[in-house]
Amino acid sequence: MKKLDKLILGSFIGPFLLTFIVVDFILLTVNMLKYFDEIFGKGLSFWIYAELIGYFVISISPMALPLAVLLSSLMTFGNLGEHFELTAIKSSGISLLRALRPIGVFVIILSFAAYLSNNYLVPKVNLKTFSLLYDIRMKSPALEIKAGVFYAGIPGYSIKVNEKIGEHGLKDIIIYSHAGGSSGNLNMTLADSGRMEPFFNENYMKLSLFHGTNYSEERQTRGIKEKPVEFNRTSFDTNEIVFDLNNTFKLNRTAEEAWSTNRSIKNISEIKLGLDSINTLLNDKIYQNYQSTESIYPFFTRDRKLSPPVDIKERKALDDSIRRVKLERKQTSTDSLENIRSQAKKDTSVVLADHPESRLLINAAKDSAISSLSSSQKSSKSTGRDSLIATSAGKKQIDNKSKKEDDQDTVKNAKLKTVLKQPRTTPLTDKERKQIDSLVENRGYTRQSVTIALSNSRSLKNNFSIRKTEIDNYKRDYRRFQIAWYQKYTQAFACFAMFLIGAPLGAIIKKGGLGMPVLVSIIFFIIYYMLTITGEKWAKEGIADPLFGTWFSILCLLPFGLFFVKQARKDARLFEPDFYLSLWKSVQDRFKVLRSKAN
Structure with missing residues (x-):
């Protein structure tokens, strides 16, 4: 240089x-x-x-x-x-x-x-x-009680102190207890003075109250006519309350895996994987829209098919093939595990069969199975003979009735076929037209068709708007991942x-x-x-x-x-x-x- x-x-x-x-x-x-x-x-x-x-x-x-x-x-x-x-x-x-x-x-x-x-x-x-x-x-704010102000930082309690003396001394204390999920100021404690001191590495706080009274009242549940609720008043010279500060005022660290989906914590390779997954979801959504839209319009699409573009089809085929390969790998892994387990069972059965006590147990199980099978066969034979004799007569009557009904059905079908084979060539008479018009007008077919068409169009519009917002969200996420990549x-x-x-x-x-x-x-x-x-x-x-x-x-x-x-x-x-x-x-x-x- x-x-x-x-x-x-x-x-x-x-x-x-x-x-x-x-x-x-x-x-x-x-x-x-x-x-x-x-x-x-x-x-x-x-x-x-x-x-x-x-x-x-x-x-x-x-x-x-x-x-x-x-x-x-x-x-x-x-x-x-x-x-x-x-x-x-x-x-x-x-x-x-x-x-x-x-x-x-x-x-x-x-x-x-x-x-x-x-x-x-x-x-x-x-x-x-x-x-x-x-x-x-x-995290909750630090435990700092100010004079003349209610402090609600401790869950379930509301504390007010009129004067603070030194570092731990308190005077004229009012405490409302909402422990146990109770609402309202039904439990109240008044004290002339007190001390609040942390202990056990500041995981707990002890509040010592002196010369006070505790008031507690039950909640009225029904109405005015019921009996007055129970009211208790207790005086004390010294009362101690311990607050657990471990879960409230300590910093609890969240697992870092909870933020794994944020694009700002990914490098380029991870962003590319995210882009590929978003592209797969977007392509599947567009392909499903094409498939469902063809069934929505049966009048317009009965003679033609609404097929998605070629690139959508190719991407869908590629994604399906990848899913198929993943499923095959999972199946092969599960099959291998099952083979290992079955082989282990065979090995244990062979080992047990070689043991003399296990041989006795196996022979006893075989004898019990054979005896149960023989008894079931005997009982099935005896019951089978009786049931066959009893049902033979009923079967004959049922067969005769079914034959008669089949003959009647064949006659009716033959008449219908002859009628259908001879289509009507003469035009409708005025009387027949009036009857058809009266049916349409009196029964409100026109009005019903209009209301059904309106409801169908509204539902289709809502479905399309929902799908459009989903596709737009996928596209916006895709663009944001691209921006994070280029940045x-x-x-x-x-x-x-x-x-x-x-x-x-x-x-x-x-x-x-x-x-x-x-x-x-x-x-x-x-x-x-x-x-x-x-x-x-x-x-x-x-x-x-x-x-x-x-x-x-x-x-x-x-x-x-x-x-x-x-x-x-x-x-x-x-x-x-x-x-x-x-x-x-x-x-x-x-x-x-x-x-x-x-x-």
Whole structure:
């Protein structure tokens, strides 16, 4: 590495680390403010909050890297231009692109590292972040009773203290007990003073009450006419109540498998599997819609078939074949297990048969089975003879009746066939038409047909709308998985795009420090952030392709970067008023020439 590369790279790494820490801290503060009321004030240890903040820092780093690269590259080349070091580099015959090469190589390596982090590290950190954040949000607030305010943090109790004395002393205590699921203020305790102290590693809380009264009343169940309910009043000098704080005020960690379906905790291979499964569900739903729609319209589809498209059929056949293979594998596995069990049973039976005591048991079982079979056969023979003799006469009578009924049916069928073979050729008479019209009008067939048609159309409309929403939901999930897949690449490539904007822009501005570079970098980062949100929204709603939506911000900013590189190579003064004055004068001169030619 040459001295020039060391100089430029050394002047870049320091501002990069500083700006990355600052930007990460700012983004961390913005994200933590969303959950500030839900995670703080719950009496958790410092290490729980440190763990959560560490997870947030890692998960926010993909967003902080592009802004850090933009700001640090702009500051680096701004400082070089301000101190005329960049001018000396150019005067020695070194081009601007050669001066950009060491930082460009570093940014390319950084982009590759950002891709690896987005694909492997950030999904695991997001899983732990979601799990810990959910557990903290579900935890009850810390036990902190304030004077003059009812405290309902302990399940089943509502406590009010008029005055707190020291760390554990209480005065003028009112307690309403709702233990056992009872509603209403039927159990109340009043005490002059008391003490509340934790014990057993703060898993339990003991409330000692002094000089008080306990009031309890039964609930009235029927009405006014029933007898008055029982009312008890008990006075005490000392009363102790123990509260179990283990399940209420301790942090219970949720299993991480509960978040396994979230796309933000998956890497690229897992996202591809999710896309394939969603595509299978979507294809099955569309195929079922085609199959069911053909049976819905029997009038229009009786002469033709409503077949799904070819790609839907091919995907359905592929999915069915995969399911078939999986079922065959399961069956073979179950058959192998059954064979192993049957072989084990055979082996145990052989071993038992060799034992002399087992041989006696087997012979005894055989003798008992033979005796039971012989007795059953004898009884069946004796009962069979009697039943045959008794039912023979009844069978003859039943056969005679069935023959007569068959003869009558054949005669009727022959008459019907003769009538049907001679169709009517004469038209309907006026009397017959009036009878048919009266049947239609009097019995309300027209009205019934209209109501049935309306109900059928409404049910069909509801069914189609439900199916349409299901298909739209599947498509939206598919697009979101695609966006999560492409974001792994765009967030990494954004570092290089911001370098193309920041480095030549710093060479043009020629001002370092935290003044103009910070302002310009914030403006471009806001533009990048707005374009990213807009493109992702278009992709989620299906307005644009997910690939185009995720790359939309970079495609919009790359021309700016290339334009700034071109202007920096020409030493353009884009941020000086003389440049625009000279540009305006050239435009005016051009118009004068055109007018003179026209005249």
